[in-house]
Structures are given as structure tokens and as C-alpha cells.
Amino acid sequence: MADAQEEARRIAERIRRARVSQRRSQHDVAAALGYHQSKVSRLESGRGTQDIRVLRAVARELDIPPHELGLAPPQDVSAADQEADDMRRRTFLSASIAALTAPAGSPPSHTALVQALLPGADPPGTGDPQDTAVLHDRVASALRLLHTCHYAELERALPGLIADLRQAADDATNRDTVSRLLATAYQTTTSLLLKRHDQGTAWLAVGRAMAEAERSGDPVVLASSVRVQAHVLVREQHATQAVTLVRHTAGRLAGSYDRRCPQYLAAVGLLLLRGVTAASRLGDRAATQEFLTEAKDVSRYVALDRPGAWATFSPTNVALHELSALVAFGDAGLALRAAQPLMRRPIPVPERRAALWIETARAYSQQGRLADGYQALRIAESCAAQDIRRPDIRSLVADMAARDRRRTLPELHHFSRQLGVPT
Template sequence: MAQMAEAQSEARRIGEVIRQARVLQRRSQKDVAAALGYHQSKVSRLESGRGTQDVRMLREVAQVLDIPPHRLGLAAASNASPSDPETEDMHRRTFLAAGITALAAQPSLAAPHHDLVQVLLPGTTPVATGQVLGINELRDRTRTARRLFCTCDYTELERTLPSLIADLRRATDGSSGSADASALLATAYQTSVSLLLKRADQGNAWLAAGRAMAEAERSGDPVALAASVRVHAHVLVREKHTAQAVNIIRHTADQLTGSYDQRSPRYLAAVGLLLLRGATAASRNGDRDTTEDFLTEAREVARYVTFDRPDAWANFSPTNVALHQVSAAVSFGDAGIALKTARPLMRRHIPVPERRAALWVEAARAYNQQGRLADGYQALRIAESCAAQDIRRPAVRELVADMAARDRRRTLPALHHFSRQLGVPA
């Protein structure tokens, strides 16, 4: 039973690889199907993880979308010919078995994390609350989940998301499955992506991102689509596919930017956050001009957003634009510029704990770049006071490990004690 679930997960992963390749090439399912000589439904089934056992079909898809065969569990062309289905099938079985073994070898997940991953898997029937909930109640619960993320209560969020997703899936599967329910489900999946990335679980974040994109497309809501593209790009950046992330954000933003005085706050927040993700991707790609282009457009959007509060859908504001300027400067190694930009923000009230913590973590990175370890340590302790759980995520623990390693003479005992508290190896 467990192996069947893992095989389904692998099929879903292959489907997501196909979908990502198609989206990055800006091709429709109909276009790809025509190139393959099949009906569109065939491509749709593949992207949902069904029919991936058809090796010949996968080879054709790999060729049309220029996907490296190994990413679809196929042998390289030099090792097995498409006319040798027995060899191909043997390789495929080995690939699936290896994937299952690798998953089985991973440390056991905490129960809430396990429940979240299970509800993301294809073919599973999530356990709902047992009540038929109205759209307004589902919307309130989705807002609560977003608020838990903004306040960095990741433990409670892990407990909340599985049942929320289950109830939303039931709402979308019903005879009256509405576009509103699909948009809310997309938001729940987007929140799952953000949480999983905080936990450095890129593999399952890919799965959640694919789910989010599918529900956003189903809803027909441009705001839900923009948010799904944003989290998709976030995963791409984490996997160091920064150029692809920039391209997909630019393509989406081109269709959504402009006429800001006529847009709702929810629309502006989604577009603004998409642009800020573009700035992050471009800065990680070392592209200063594109980073500034995204930040400039984000500032323009921020002119029409006057609030600074944990919003139900997003937390875009002029303050968040400035925070991303700090982050970009750190990415470029411009520690002095980063700290100069950060100082006014340190004196400003930032109501979202996750954003407050982000400011001080970026300041710690800048201080570390300058070799100012004592200042960096103090910045991290302030970040901890803003959001204790956020400081315990892997990315921050890596920063602490680096700072502790640089203090070879152990002149900062408090830093090393802090490192031990976080469970960072000496």
C-alpha cells in the first residue's frame, strides 16, 4: 500500500515536470498535443500524473518539450533505444524503485508535516471535517491560515492546512464547485508552498506549487494565478533556476500591470508581490538592471497601497518593497547599501512578524558580509524576538553556522551558545 502511494507520488512528479516544461515554453496543452498527434486530454492526463507508465509516450513528450529523459525516469538514448521496450521498462522499474527507496530512507516526518504531504499526493482522499461548509466560512479559514503564516506560527499552520485543504477540495469537487472555492484552494496550496520552503522541503513544495497552479487556472481568477506563479517562481529560485523564474514572472506581470488606480487592493497586493518575487529572482541571478526594473514597478504599485497590515491575501506595502531592496543589496554583496536601506525600516513599525524577522535576518546577513559578527548576532536575537519559529528554519540555521565558524577564536561565546540552542553542529 505504501509503495503504491509512493509510485503515485512519483507519477505526479513526472506529470509536474511535463507541465513545468510546457509552461516555461509558454505553450498550451492543445499546442503540445498537436505536436504529439494526440488529443489535448492526453496531455492533461499526463500532467495530472495519469498514463505516465506509457514509456513511448514519455519519450515523445521529452523530445517535443526538450526535457532531459532522466527527469521522466527514462534511460538516455545512448543506453536504450525506443525500439527496445523491455530494456526501457527495466530502467523505468529501477528508477521508480530507487525513488521509493530514497523516500523510505528519509527521516520520519513529524505527524503534522506528514499529514500535509499526504493531502498533497495524487489519488488520496483527504479526510474532511465532516461538515458541509459555506464559502464564507471557508474563506475565513483560509484567511486564518494566511495569518498563521504571517505570524510565523508554523507548527499550528501545519496542523491547520490538511483539514482546510480537504474541505476545500470537497467544495471544489461538488456539483456546485465554484470558481471561488477553487481560488481559495489555490491560496491554501500557495500557503503550503511557502511553509514547505520555510522547512527547506523543495520536493513537496513542487507538488504543492503544481496543485496551486492547477486550481488557479480552474478558478479563472487572475489574482489567484498571479499568486500561484509567484510561489512557483519561489521554488524555481530555491532550486537555482533563477533565469526561468525571471522569465515566468515577467511574462505574467506583463499581462497584469497597469491601470493601478482602477484595481482592487487584493489585485494590487498580488501583482506587487509577484514583482517583488521577480526582484528576488533577478538579484539571485546577478542581474542588477532587471532587479531594479521589478523594484521600480513594485514602487509604482505601492503608490496605490496605503496600508501596512497582515492582509487576508498578502502583505504587500511600501515597507515590503523597501525590505526587498535590502534583500537584493545583500544578494549582490552590497552590505553597506543594504544596511543603509535597512536602518529607517528598523525604526518603523512593521506589523507582520514574518516581515519584521526577515528585516533583521537580512541585516544579520549584511553584518556577516562585513565581518561584524557581534552586530549580526544581535540582529538575529532581535529577529528571534519577532518570530521565534522563523529563526529555526534551515536557511537561518545555516547563517548561524557560518557566523559561528568565522569566529575561530570564539570571541563571542553568546553566538556559540545560540548556535547550540538552534541545534547547529559545532
């Protein structure tokens, strides 16, 4: 424990010296990163210095070599992770231009997905029936693949689905219905691209989702599109704008929950949970609590917790986001206490089960309990093998391994190599 405290003080002092040498205020650095000033203040006082995501962002902003903050150096992170970091800094325009030509080495499925999102001529369809009921089932199947973390299969299925939906939209007399399905397909695409850390193409997908949602005139579909747009904003370090967007949209949809249909309630609830994520990234405890309180109110009236459901929202989902917020605030002890009852609760959706153990691993890492963190990650892998290979999880594993300087956990280093992140 003494070693961990000393390490936290050393990192805090290094951050403070870098900021002062550049003659920048805490507010200036926080604003550049999309955080609240309290986040930087906590770091410089030695609190929250185990939050790897924040440390990486601060290191980039203040030009601090990663190893000086106890992070894995750049050469220890895969090329895919470095490309993902570049994606975060792209604007919508540059992302759209970049999408015109898929990056060299991209798998055929990713190239096809990018091309399916481009404006202009419609991509070739699958030749499958265009009946609305069939298309509805195919969209539901795509959502199921997302919730069960079958990302490779989903990436192969989406281009043909989008093409068929676009063709159906051109031919259909029930344009509003097809627009709802198409918006949902674009929302699913956005979520997948964010899982892949391809924020550049995600901007393109969410733009199409918003256009179709507005065309449908359905407030449920619009709320879902706003939710994924807020997700992209948070990933692009625009959490303040995400909080404003969620608060404005949710404010128009809130109330009368006892008289709303399950789909409406799930859409509003998930939107509020996106607000929880955005506000906690800012270090704004008041806004986080505001969104959580409203989400808990919604969850009293609905529980859609199946992999095949149109949306996965329930009291369990609210509790998982509360856990994630505690981790974001650096309240590792409270987070681990919040995780305990969730570990005993059945969670049908694999993505959610994996999220529980990933956030638990982050909390253990914040406490310097690397062995426990490693075990939590292996449990997460058993829940959703593809989910654990996301760039942000590989980065977490790399940084945990880098902090095991005496190599007392050979299994952690072996796991890191298995994920393609040598240490």
C-alpha cells in the same frame, strides 16, 4: 579589516584555482548554479565572499571542502539541513515519487500534509461545515498563521483544510469560488514547505496551486500561483527561468493601477517582488531595478500590511526586498544604510519584521561584524521565534560561529547550539 580583506583574497583564489583546475569557465560555473557570470567574477576578485548562500553553492559545484571557504563543515550542520540540500536537487518527478512515503522520523503533521497533496483518493476531512464563507475564513486564518510565523500550527491545520476544500470543490455549484480558495491554500502550503526547505514536496503543492488557479480563471489567483512557482524555481537554482516567468506574467497584468482593486494590486506587487529576488540572485542589477521600479509604482496605490490580510504588500515590503537585493549583491554598506529607516518604521507583520533583522544580520556578516550580526539575529528571534529556526538561518549562524575562530563571542556559539547546530 586587514584580516577580512586577506580572508576574502584567500577564498577568491581558492575558488579560482578550483574552477581552473576543472577547466571550466566562469560562465559555465555560473550557469550551473543559476547565477549570472558577474556573480562568479565578483567572488574571484574577492568581492561578495561573505555571501554564505553563494559560497555554499559554489563549494558544492566545484567540490571545495566547505572549511576551505571559511564555512562550517558538513558534520556541523544538522541532518535536517543536509536533507534540505538533497531536496534542492530533486526533480518534480522524483519529488512526487518521494512524497508517496513520508521520510522516516517525519512528524505526524508533515506526513499528513504530504498525503493531503497526493493525487488519487481524497484525504479524510475534518467534518467541519463546508459553507463557502466558513471555508473563506479558514483560508484567511491559515494565511494569518503563515504571516505570524506559527508554522507548526499551520502545518497541523492545512491537511484538514485542503481535504475540506477538495470535498467542497466536488460538491459545489460555485466551483470557481472554491477553486480560488483551494489555490490559495496550496499557495500557502508551498510557502510553508519552502520555509521548511522541503522543495521536493513544494513542487507538488505548487503544481496543484497552478491547476486550481487556471480552473478559477481569476488573474489575481493566477498571479499569486505564478509567484510561488517562481519562488520554488529560485530555490532550485533556476533563477533565470523565474525571472522570465515573472516578467511574462507581470507584463500581462501591469498598468491602470489607479483603477485596480487592492487584491489585484497586491498580487501584482508581490509577483514583481519575487522578480526582484530572482534577478538579484542572478546578479542582474538591471532586471532587479526594473522589477523594483514597477513594484514601487504599484505600492503608490495599495498598502495591505496586516497579518490577517489576503496579501501583505506595501511600500515597506518593497523597501525590505530592496534591502534583500543589496545583500544578495554583496553591497553590505548600502544594505545597512537602507535598513536604518526600516528599523524605525512600524511593521505589523511579524514575518516582515523578522526578515528585516535577518537581512541586517547577513549584511553585518558580510562585513565580518559578527557581534552585530548575532544581535540582529536575536532581535529577529524576538519577532518570530519559529522563523529563526529555518535551515538557512541555522546555516548562517553555524557559518558565523565557524568564522569566530578565536571564540571571542561565546554567546554566538551558545545560540548556535540552541538552534541545534553545534560548532
